[in-house]
């Protein structure tokens with residue numbers, strides 16, 4: 001049983017069918033034990049297939065899914081998680097997240113946080129958390145269920161969007177962070193500052209970007225369709241960046257947000 005969120009997980013956004021089955025199976029063979037999916041990705045059943053085929057004992061795995069915005073009403077959240085569990089062929093997930101705050105706050109934060117807590121108490125999820133929550137939404141979630149119930153806030157973090165205000169507020173309240181799109185969807189590969197640091201460490205730029213997040217205590221969930229990249233991304237855990245390296249990457253902040261879906265994204269901090 002994983003009692004903490006494993007620091008390196010495998011993202012599955014965009015990956016469908018045999019592509020996601022192959023990615024998750026390769027990841028599990030290479031040693032990943034944390035898989036990140038979501039209702040909206042449309043791949044929970046494929047992730048379930050990959051897990052079943054892998055033969056990795058359930059107790060070693062940490063599986064996250066995310067509740068879509070159409071399922072946030074109190075009467076819908078638990079049935080939607082039950083449907084996710086059927087697809088994943090699991091009795092419970094390790095972590096169930098609210099994928100985005102309800103667009104335009106149509107459903108109050110307290111309503112879905114309490115439903116999510118009820119899901120945890122009913123045994124559908126070992127831990128619960130939030131994703132894409134702003135400071136305002138975090139405050140309301142804390143008021144609803146208490147910070148101790150919030151296992152993580154999964155937000156976009158990479159060298160070009162460091163999300164410092166959200167990070168500072170989460171830390172102040174003891175809420176862990178998970179960095180999604182930690183490679184800025186591949187953009188870190190072409191940055192000259194990151195490339196220079198990579199060269200000095202005998203590493204590749206993806207490993208440096210992941211090490212930068214890991215060193216700040218964030219979990220990371222990079223995705224890849226390539227076995228070699230899946231393997232090298234895991235190697236980020238062995239890299240220690242110097243204070244100078246960390247400071248150089250800190251200068252790359254550019255408020256360069258990639259995940260900003262119209263009609264869904266909140267007003268960012």
Ligand SMILES: NC(=O)c1ccc[n+]([C@@H]2O[C@H](COP(=O)([O-])OP(=O)(O)OC[C@H]3O[C@@H](n4cnc5c(N)ncnc54)[C@H](OP(=O)(O)O)[C@@H]3O)[C@@H](O)[C@H]2O)c1
Pocket residue numbers: 010011012013014036037099131132154155179180181182183184185186189206207221222223224225226228229230232233259
């Ligand atoms: N909560 C949310 O709202 C939210 C939003 C977005 C994403 N996420 C989660 O975060 C995960 C990661 O985000 P993401 O997949 O969008 O972006 P990402 O992990 O930042 O980047 C993935 C891209 O980088 C490439 N890549 C991966 N490793 C590489 C390496 N070692 N060298 C060179 N290129 C490499 C991949 O291509 P190859 O396939 O060619 O390796 C892919 O194009 C998602 O899969 C999802 O689980 C959550």
